[in-house]
Amino acid sequence: EKGRLLFAGPVTFVKGVVAMSGLPPADRLEVCFAGRSNVGKSSLINALTGRKTLARASNTPGRTQEINFFALGGDHHAPSEHKYLVDLPGYGYAEAPVAIVAKWQALLKQYLQGRQTLRRAFVLIDTRHGVKSVDEDILTLLDRSAVPYQAVLTKADKVSTTERDATIEQVKAALNRHPAAYPELVVTSSEKGDGIETLRSIIATLE
Numbered sequence: 090e091k092g093r094l095l096f097a098g099p100v101t102f103v104k105g106v107v108a109m110s111g112l113p114p115a116d117r118l119e120v121c122f123a124g125r126s127n128v129g130k131s132s133l134i135n136a137l138t139g140r141k142t143l144a145r146a147s148n149t150p151g152r153t154q155e156i157n158f159f160a161l162g163g164d165h166h167a168p169s170e171h172k173y174l175v176d177l178p179g180y181g182y183a184e185a186p187v188a189i190v191a192k193w194q195a196l197l198k199q200y201l202q203g204r205q206t207l208r209r210a211f212v213l214i215d216t217r218h219g220v221k222s223v224d225e226d227i228l229t230l231l232d233r234s235a236v237p238y239q240a241v242l243t244k245a246d247k248v249s250t251t252e253r254d255a256t257i258e259q260v261k262a263a264l265n266r267h268p269a270a271y272p273e274l275v276v277t278s279s280e281k282g283d284g285i286e287t288l289r290s291i292i293a294t295l296e
């Protein structure tokens with residue numbers, strides 16, 4: 090119910106940020122999405138917001154190193170009633186230059202550890218692959234920040250029920266080693282719409 094309200098309003102792209110100094114004012118709560126490149130992050134953000142191409146623009150080369158801010162409920166309403174949805178740069182590009190990786194890792198760390206209004210980080214995990222070592226790096230970074238975080242499985246429609254259940258067990262076991270993580274995962278398919286409403290209401294009810 091509440092999720093439908095927050096996500097029913099306009100969703101606007103606010104800005105892409107490459108340095109802490111560029112962050113929009115921390116005047117409303119926000120949630121962020123992290124995940125390996127190609128995990129299905131853009132598709133998930135588009136499914137959540139009901140916009141077909143919202144996050145695609147942010148996925149074009151050159152924008153991929155930015156932290157992209159979207160305003161849920163529009164950007165012109167009372168900030169207290171609205172939230173930012175934050176699309177973090179995809180990680181794990183094999184071909185990314187070391188210096189670039191180091192630069193965005195530093196920004197990511199500063200953002201996760203310094204953003205007062207960040208209420209939850211969603212770490213996206215491909216249901217076909219489970220938690221990989223690059224995902225472990227993010228989980229460890231999150232352990233050291235004060236941000237509550239939760240795993241979201243993506244592309245659940247791509248595997249059999251047996252495979253999906255095996256991944257759920259693998260991810261739960263991995264999260265057990267990270268006591269700061271929420272033990273519950275959200276299983277999603279942007280293609281089929283599974284888990285989208287659940288995720289919306291989690292975001293909408295955060296205070």
Ligand code: GDP
Pocket residue numbers: 124125126127128129130131132133148179243244245246247277278279280281
């Ligand atoms: P990103 O790099 O994390 O933003 O990933 P994208 O959202 O661009 O998705 C990567 C690829 O996976 C694209 O070809 C998508 O069409 C596909 N994809 C994403 N989500 C789903 C899903 O829920 N189901 C299926 N079958 N494919 C998906």
